[in-house]
Amino acid sequence: MSLSGRLICDCPSPGATRRLARQLGLLAMPGLVIALNGDLGSGKTAFVQGLAQGLAVPPDCYVTSPSFTLINEYPGRLPLCHADLYRLGEGADLEAIGLLERIEQQEALVAIEWAEAAAADLPPDHLAVHLEITGARRRRITLTAGGRRTENLLKDLAAAWRQDRISA
Ligand SMILES: Nc1ncnc2c1ncn2[C@@H]1O[C@H](COP(=O)(O)OP(=O)(O)OP(=O)(O)O)[C@@H](O)[C@H]1O
Numbered sequence: 770m771s772l773s774g775r776l777i778c779d780c781p782s783p784g785a786t787r788r789l790a791r792q793l794g795l796l797a798m799p800g801l802v803i804a805l806n807g808d809l810g811s812g813k814t815a816f817v818q819g820l821a822q823g824l825a826v827p828p829d830c831y832v833t834s835p836s837f838t839l840i841n842e843y844p845g846r847l848p849l850c851h852a853d854l855y856r857l858g859e860g861a862d863l864e865a866i867g868l869l870e871r872i873e874q875q876e877a878l879v880a881i882e883w884a885e886a887a888a889a890d891l892p893p894d895h896l897a898v899h900l901e902i903t904g905a906r907r908r909r910i911t912l913t914a915g916g917r918r919t920e921n922l923l924k925d926l927a928a929a930w931r932q933d934r935i936s937a
Pocket residue numbers: 780781782783784785786787807808809810811812813814815816834882905906907908
């Protein structure tokens with residue numbers, strides 16, 4: 770279902786979550802910032818694995834949670850910059866960890882787990898992705914656009930997701 774600037778997807782399996790994210794990876798433009806939030810184990814890293822597929826990150830670059838390294842980077846159609854702010858907690862300083870620079874360069878797709886820890890540092894036109902655990906294998910994923918660029922992206926993603934539902 771798509772309201773203006775918002776897409777809510779019911780993902781009944783990890784595969785569905787990855788397919789949704791893969792579509793987003795296929796559509797993503799340089800400089801896109803994706804802010805992922807949701808409880809432990811809700812599927813933030815699984816979502817980034819799908820993004821990597823869509824960006825054609827080589828399969829031998831397996832995407833894992835950058836819990837200790839804070840930032841991992843993978844080559845692809847666009848570089849995928851994957852951060853996890855869990856360890857930094859509230860008031861995380863994106864400049865101090867070099868992530869702000871990466872965002873400002875507008876070259877990579879920057880995906881940030883636990884992004885709410887650095888809410889003040891995020892560019893306004895980012896895509897917010899909220900994952901909720903609605904069953905053992907089910908997640909409700911709400912994607913919200915922060916501006917014009919991400920709103921257009923969401924329209925394309927909504928169309929691709931409808932197609933995926935039809936063919937599933
Ligand atoms: N529909 C679903 N979508 C995504 N993951 C699912 C789904 N159903 C079950 N899972 C499982 O939930 C777990 C999600 O783990 P993942 O590491 O992606 O979560 P996370 O949000 O990154 O956790 P953390 O907060 O620890 O970083 C995986 O084991 C995955 O297989």
